[in-house]
Amino acid sequence: AFTLPxxxxxxxxxxxxxxxLTSGGDSAGMNAAVRAVVRMGIARGCHAYIIRxxxxxLVRGNTEYHETVASTANTPQTSQPATPxxxxxASFAALPxxxxxxxxxxxxxxxxxxxxxxxxxxxxxxxxxLKDGAxxxxxxxxxxxxxxxxxxxxxxxxxxxxPGSGTAGGADGxxxxxGMYIVRVGWDDVRGWMGEGGTLIGSSRCxxxxxxxxxxxxxxxLIHFGIDCLAVCGGDGxxxxxxxxxxEWPSLVKELLEKKxxxxxxxxxxxxxxxxxxxxxxxxxxAMTDLTIGGITALHRICEAIDSISSTASSHxxxxxxxxxxxxxxxLSLLAGIATGADYVFIPEQPPKSxxxxxxxxxxxxxxxxxxxxxxxxxxAEGALDRNLNPIKGEDIKDVLVKQLGLDTRVTxxxxxxxxxxxxxWDRILPTVQGVEAVETLLSATPTTPSYMIGISENKITRVPxxxxxxxTQAVATAIEAKDFDxxxxxxxxxxxxxxQAFIASSTLDERFKVPQEKRLRVGIIxxxxxxxxxxxxxxxxxxxxxxRGHTPLAIHNGFEGLLEDNVQELSWLRVDNWTTRGGSExxxxxxxxxxxxxxxxxxxxxxxxxxxxxxxxxxxxHALQIMETARSNYPSFQIPMCHLPATLSNNVPLTxxxxxxxxxxxxxxxxxxxxxxxxxxxxxxxxxxETQGGMSGYIATLGALAVGGVLCYTPEDGISLDLLRKDxxxxxxxxxxxxxxxxxGRLVIKSEKSSKVYTTEVLTNILKEEGKDLFDARSASxxxxxxxxxxxxxDRTRAARLTLRCMQFLEEHAVSPSLKAPYKGRNKVLTxxxxxxxxxxxxxxxxxxxxxVADVLKAADMKNRTGKETWWKxxxxxxxxxxxxxxxxxxx
Ligand code: ATP
Numbered sequence: 040a041f042t043l044p045x046x047x048x049x050x051x052x053x054x055x056x057x058x059x060l061t062s063g064g065d066s067a068g069m070n071a072a073v074r075a076v077v078r079m080g081i082a083r084g085c086h087a088y089i090i091r092x093x094x095x096x097l098v099r100g101n102t103e104y105h106e107t108v109a110s111t112a113n114t115p116q117t118s119q120p121a122t123p124x125x126x127x128x129a130s131f132a133a134l135p136x137x138x139x140x141x142x143x144x145x146x147x148x149x150x151x152x153x154x155x156x157x158x159x160x161x162x163x164x165x166x167x168x169l170k171d172g173a174x175x176x177x178x179x180x181x182x183x184x185x186x187x188x189x190x191x192x193x194x195x196x197x198x199x200x201x202p203g204s205g206t207a208g209g210a211d212g213x214x215x216x217x218g219m220y221i222v223r224v225g226w227d228d229v230r231g232w233m234g235e236g237g238t239l240i241g242s243s244r245c246x247x248x249x250x251x252x253x254x255x256x257x258x259x260x261l262i263h264f265g266i267d268c269l270a271v272c273g274g275d276g277x278x279x280x281x282x283x284x285x286x287e288w289p290s291l292v293k294e295l296l297e298k299k300x301x302x303x304x305x306x307x308x309x310x311x312x313x314x315x316x317x318x319x320x321x322x323x324x325x326a327m328t329d330l331t332i333g334g335i336t337a338l339h340r341i342c343e344a345i346d347s348i349s350s351t352a353s354s355h356x357x358x359x360x361x362x363x364x365x366x367x368x369x370x371l372s373l374l375a376g377i378a379t380g381a382d383y384v385f386i387p388e389q390p391p392k393s394x395x396x397x398x399x400x401x402x403x404x405x406x407x408x409x410x411x412x413x414x415x416x417x418x419x420a421e422g423a424l425d426r427n428l429n430p431i432k433g434e435d436i437k438d439v440l441v442k443q444l445g446l447d448t449r450v451t452x453x454x455x456x457x458x459x460x461x462x463x464x465w466d467r468i469l470p471t472v473q474g475v476e477a478v479e480t481l482l483s484a485t486p487t488t489p490s491y492m493i494g495i496s497e498n499k500i501t502r503v504p505x506x507x508x509x510x511x512t513q514a515v516a517t518a519i520e521a522k523d524f525d526x527x528x529x530x531x532x533x534x535x536x537x538x539x540q541a542f543i544a545s546s547t548l549d550e551r552f553k554v555p556q557e558k559r560l561r562v563g564i565i566x567x568x569x570x571x572x573x574x575x576x577x578x579x580x581x582x583x584x585x586x587x588r589g590h591t592p593l594a595i596h597n598g599f600e601g602l603l604e605d606n607v608q609e610l611s612w613l614r615v616d617n618w619t620t621r622g623g624s625e626x627x628x629x630x631x632x633x634x635x636x637x638x639x640x641x642x643x644x645x646x647x648x649x650x651x652x653x654x655x656x657x658x659x660x661x662h663a664l665q666i667m668e669t670a671r672s673n674y675p676s677f678q679i680p681m682c683h684l685p686a687t688l689s690n691n692v693p694l695t696x697x698x699x700x701x702x703x704x705x706x707x708x709x710x711x712x713x714x715x716x717x718x719x720x721x722x723x724x725x726x727x728x729x730e731t732q733g734g735m736s737g738y739i740a741t742l743g744a745l746a747v748g749g750v751l752c753y754t755p756e757d758g759i760s761l762d763l764l765r766k767d768x769x770x771x772x773x774x775x776x777x778x779x780x781x782x783x784x785g786r787l788v789i790k791s792e793k794s795s796k797v798y799t800t801e802v803l804t805n806i807l808k809e810e811g812k813d814l815f816d817a818r819s820a821s822x823x824x825x826x827x828x829x830x831x832x833x834x835d836r837t838r839a840a841r842l843t844l845r846c847m848q849f850l851e852e853h854a855v856s857p858s859l860k861a862p863y864k865g866r867n868k869v870l871t872x873x874x875x876x877x878x879x880x881x882x883x884x885x886x887x888x889x890x891x892x893v894a895d896v897l898k899a900a901d902m903k904n905r906t907g908k909e910t911w912w913k914x915x916x917x918x919x920x921x922x923x924x925x926x927x928x929x930x931x932x
Pocket of ligand 1: 065094244245246247248249273275279280283321
C-alpha cells in the first residue's frame with residue numbers, strides 16, 4: 040500500500056536542499072525518478088537541484104557560475120513548505136533561452152518583473168533547454184561528451200548535453216550551460232519528462248569519484264551549495280559510490296575544515312549527509328528488490344525484437360540465437376524467454392546442468408522439433424557461462440545448432456536497442472513512487488539511520504539498507520566465480536527462482552517431471568468475462584505444465600456457454616506454442632455464469648471427469664467460482680480443487696493488487712496519451728479529456744494519470760461534484776495564466792467512463808471549453824476497447840507464467856489422487872478438495888502471493904459495484920494531482 044508522505048523539508052526560512060543525480064549506464068525511467076524527486080522535494084518545501092553528468096558533475100561542480108548560482112539559489116522564497124508553488128514565471132519564460140539562463144544565473148530572475156515580488160522556486164528553463172531537440176545525434180554526442188569529460192578535463196560542449204545543436208535552445212545551451220553541473224531547478228523544469236527515454240540530466244562513469252580526492256571535491260561542492268540530501272539513481276557501482284561518500288563524510292568534512300576549504304560553521308551545519316539510492320539499471324541485477332528502474336522497458340525492447348524475429352524464423356523454419364544484456368544477471372534473458380516462448384535460455388546464475396551444455400541444449404531443441412515446431416529461439420545473456428565458467432557466446436551456440444541439428448541458424452545481438460526508447464508504463468509509475476519515497480526517506484533520516492536503497496517487493500515499496508543490498512548483489516558474482524550456482528540463485532529475489540521454474544516447466548518435453556500415473560489429473564481450463572492481455576499466456580503455461588507433469592489439459596471453449604454445449608477439447612503442447620504473444624482470448628470468453636444452468640454445468644464437469652479447474656478472468660470469473668463453491672454440497676462434481684487467476688484490465692478483483700491485463704492496458708493508455716499529448720501540445724493551449732474503460736474501478740484512470748503526468752483524474756470511487764469541477768476549472772485557469780506569456784502546454788485530464796452519470800465526458804469537455812475562454816481550449820478522446828491492448832505486455836506475459844505455475848501447484852496440492860476417488864456419491868468421504876481452502880483466487884497482496892478462499896474475497900468485495908471495498912491505489916490519485924501541480928495551486932479537497 041502506498042501513502043502520501045508528510046515530512047517537511049526544513050522551515051520556510053531554512054529549507055532543506057535536495058539534489059538528484061543519475062549515474063552509470065542510463066535506463067528508461069530515470070527521468071521520471073528525477074521529476075518525482077524534484078517535484079516532491081519542492082512540494083515539501085525544499086529547494087531542488089539536479090547534478091548533471093552523474094558523479095562527474097558533482098566532482099566538477101560549477102566552474103563558471105559557482106558563486107552566482109549559489110547566491111541566486113539562496114534568494115528568499117515565497118512558497119510555503121506544504122504547498123508546491125508552481126514556479127513558471129511568465130516574463131522569465133518569455134525570455135529567449137540565452138537571456139533566461141543568464142538572467143537566472145545573475146539573480147535577475149529572482150524578482151518578478153511585473154509585480155516586483157520574489158518568485159517561488161526558481162526556474163532556470165533548464166528542462167526546455169535539454170528537451171528541445173532531444174534525440175538528435177545522441178550516439179556521437181554521448182561519445183563526445185565522454186571523451187570531453189574524461190580526456191580533456193574540460194566540460195563537454197557536445198550535443199548530448201545540449202541536444203539539438205542548431206536549435207535556439209541547443210545553441211544557447213552550449214554557451215550558457217557550460218561549466219554548470221549543479222543547477223537549481225523549478226517545478227516546470229521537469230515538465231514532460233515522464234515519457235522521455237535515457238536520462239536528460241546526463242550520466243557518466245567517473246574514475247575521479249573512485250578516489251578520495253574526487254570524493255573530497257564532491258563533498259566540498261555539496262557543502263558550498265548547501266545541499267544536505269542527495270538522491271542517487273544508478274546501478275550497484277553508483278550506489279556503492281554513494282555509500283562510500285556517506286561513510287567517509289565525517290572525515291571528509293574534517294579534512295575540508297583542516298584545509299580551510301570550508302568554514303567552521305559549514306562543518307557544523309553539514310556534519311551529516313543524507314543519501315538515498317534509487318536503482319536505475321536495465322539488467323535488474325540489484326539484490327533485495329524485485330525490479331530496477333528500466334528493467335521492464337528493456338524487456339519490452341527485447342520482446343518487440345524477438346516477436347518480430349519469431350515470425351520470420353517460423354516462415355523459414357530457422358533457428359535464431361538472440362544475445363541480450365546481462366553481465367552477471369540472467370533476468371532479462373530468462374524473462375524474455377518466458378515472455379516470447381523461447382526454446383532455451385542461457386543465464387550466468389544457472390549454467391546448464393551438464394558440463395556438455397551443447398548436448399543438453401540440442402536434446403531440448405530436438406524434442407521440440409520432433410513434436411512439430413518449425414522455429415527455434417535460443418536466448419543468451421551476454422555473461423552466460425558453462426559449469427566451468429567458460430563463456431558461452433551466440434556464435435558458439437550457432438555452430439552447435441548448425442553442426443549437430445543441421446538448423447539454418449542466425450545470431451542477433453540486440454545491443455543498445457535494449458537501452459533505448461520511451462519508458463513503458465511501469466517504468467514511469469515505479470520511479471515516480473520510488474522517487475517520492477526517496478524524498479520521504481531523506482527528510483526523515485537522522486544521523487543514526489543507515490543510507491537506504493528504495494526497492495520493491497511484489498507491490499510493496501521497501502527501504503533496504505544500501506550497504507546490504509550492494510553486498511548481496513556483489514555476492515552473486517562471487518558465488519558464480521566459486522561455481523556455487525545454487526547460492527547465486529538464492530541471492531536473487533524469490534520471483535527469479537520461480538520464473539526459472541516456470542520457464543523449465545513450459546519448455547521441457549521429457550519424462551523427468553511426470554507424476555506417477557495415479558496422480559495424473561484431468562484439468563479443465565476456462566476463460567470468463569472480458570478478454571485481457573495475458574490470458575493466453577496463462578493458458579499456455581497451464582497446458583505446458585499439464586503436459587510436463589502427465590496431466591490432461593482440457594480447454595473449455597467459450598466459457599460456461601461453451602461447456603453447456605460440450606465445447607471441450609484437449610490441448611496439445613504444440614497447439615499453444617505461440618500463445619504468449621497473442622492478445623484477446625484464444626479459448627473464447629463471455630460473461631455467462633454457471634448459475635445459468637448449474638445442473639447442466641455440474642453434469643458437464645462429471646461427464647468430462649474434471650479433477651481440477653483453472654478459471655481465468657475478472658470479477659465474473661471469481662463470481663463463477665463462488666457460485667460453484669457454494670453449490671458443492673448439492674453437486675459433488677464441484678468438489679474438486681478450483682483456482683481463479685484474476686485477469687481483467689479494470690484490476691477490480693478484490694484483494695489482489697494486480698490482475699493480468701492491467702499492465703497491457705496501461706501501456707495501451709500511455710501510447711494513446713503520448714500521441715494525444717503531442718497533438719495537444721502542438722495546439723499549445725489545449726486540454727484533452729481522455730476517457731478510459733474500467734467499469735466501477737478507477738485503477739486504469741488513476742495509474743494512467745500517474746504514468747502520463749495527467750493534471751486531473753476522475754474516478755468512479757471519488758465521483759465528480761460541482762464543487763470539485765469549480766476548483767478544477769480554477770486550477771486550469773491559474774495554470775494557463777502562468778503559462779500565458781511563455782510556451783503553453785497541452786494537458787491531459789484522465790477520466791474513467793463511469794465517474795459520473797451526469798458529468799459525462801462530453802459535458803465535462805464542454806464545461807472546460809466554456810470556462811477556458813481565451814486561456815485554453817478543450818477536446819475529448821475516448822479510448823474504449825483499444826485499452827484491451829493488442830499484444831500483451833511482457834509484464835503480463837511473465838506474470839501470467841509465474842502465477843499460473845503457482846495455480847497449477849495449488850491444484851495438485853489440493854487434488855485427491857484420481858485412483859483414490861470413490862464414486863461421485865461417496866466423494867465427500869475421501870476428498871480434501873471439498874474444503875473452503877480448495878476453491879481460491881491467487882492474489883498479490885503487498886509483498887506476498889496468497890491463495891484467498893472464496894469467503895475471504897467475498898468479505899473484501901463490493902458486490903454492487905463489482906470491485907473491492909479497499910484499493911491500494913486510492914492515494915495515487917492525490918499523488919498524480921500533486922505531481923501534476925493541482926494541489927499546489929488550489930490545495931487539497
Ligand atoms: P550499470 O549497472 O549500468 O553498470 P553502475 O552504477 O553499476 O551502472 P558503474 O560504472 O559500476 O555503473 O559505476 C558508475 C560510477 O559510480 C563509477 O564511474 C564511479 O564514479 C562510481 N563508483 C562505482 N564503484 C565505486 C566505488 N567502489 N567507489 C566509489 N565510486 C564508485
